[in-house]
Amino acid sequence: MTLRIGFIGVGGIAEVHLRNIAATDGAQVAAMYDVNPERLQEMAHRYGCAAYDDMQEMLQQAALDAVYVCVPPFAHGEIEFSVLEHGLPMFVEKPISIGEDPARQILDTIESRRSIVAVGYHWRYAQAAQRAKERLAGRIPAMVQGYWMGDMPMVSWWRRMDQSGGQLVEQTTHIVDLARYLLGNVREVYAVFAQRGMQDIVEGVTVPDVGCITLRFENGAVGTISNTCLLNQGYTVGLDILTRDAILEIRGDGLTERTTAQTVIYRNQENPYLSEDIAFLDAVRSGDPSRLLSTYKDAFLTQRVTAAANRSAASGRPVSLD
Structure with a gap:
């Protein structure tokens, strides 16, 4: 059985998944929708699939087995509800919202329908993360230090707080999620933010x-x-985990483990984007979501942390999470 996959949103991150699906046996890109007609036609031609200028029409007519939702933070809500209404499994790119809503309502619908939904936190699928999880077994993690240091993506919605939620919500969420994946849930958040120059360099x-x-x-x-x-x-992106006898440094290309005896470097040999896509397609085919490392519920718990950080920065006070 060849799975017919539809795409809602065909921007930059969508193309990563489009390439993976096009190269995977047993799956094909069957249809796509985007608000940008030029981009839509270009990508539909490239992947040889149907292009729809109406999302509902695609969901009704394209005979899809699953849908990828790859849209900016502000666009989440109606799209997910529509896909769920059609009973389709769904892969949602992070972040799943700007704040806790409408993600909370989407989660309620997913759980009531027992739908298969994955979220694109691909760092979880990296061999570095899996190796770090193994190396933490039997150790007590004391603290973490995370980083996402670089330049500003030149996308108009990204630089607007009301459309992206800010860098922490849109980008650094990967590091927050990785910390949660390896250390567990967060109880309290305190944040401080500032503007130190970009508002004078880039308009808006x-x-x-x-x-x-x-x-x-x-x-x-x-x-x-x-x-x-x-x-x-670009400067550095990653997460360091400190224990009594080992320091684990996770980066995009692998894991460095430091002890007093030696320093060992493990390099990723697999593409984590491909790994998460294969896990999702397998879940769709089998109806078994157990191989998904980031479900919508798990992504919502990460979303709560970043949303709480924004509230903390605005109020100047710590925010407690249940």
Whole structure:
């Protein structure tokens, strides 16, 4: 059986998944919809699929087995409800919202329907993350230090707080999610943000360009995650986990484990984007979501942390999470 996959939104991140599906046996890109007609026609021609200028028409007519939702943070809501109404499994790119809503209502619908829904936190699927999880077994994590330091994506909605939620929500959420995946849930968040120059360089910037959050985990560990989009170059992205006898440094290309005896570097040999796509397609085919490392419920718990950080930065006070 060849799975027929539809796409809602065919921007940059969608193309990563489009390439993976086009190269995977037993799946095909069957239809797509986007609000940008030129981009839609270009991508439909490239992948040899039907192009729809009406999302509802695609969902009704394209005979799809699953749908990828790859839209900006502000666009979530009606799309997910429509896909769920048609009874289709769904892969949603992060972040799933700007704040907790409408993600909370979407989660309620997913759970009531017992729908198969994955979310694109691909760092979980990296071999570095899996190796770190193994190396943490039997150890007590004491603290984490996370980073997303670089430049500002030149996308108009990204630089607006009311459309992206800011760098922490849209980008650094990967590091927040990775920390949750490896250390567990967060109990308390405190954040400070500032604007230190990008509003004078790029027109229409309302997002903070520097920020730090402090986290208290339910298991007692503490941590900080810092980000900036102020730089004119890429700098560093990753997560460090400190235990009594080992330091684990997770980066996009692998894991470094430091002990007093030795330093060992493990390089990723697989593409985590492809791994998450294969896991989703397998779940759709089998009806078994157990191989999904990031369900919508798990993504919502990460979303709560980033939303709480925004509230904390606005109020100047810590925010407690149940």
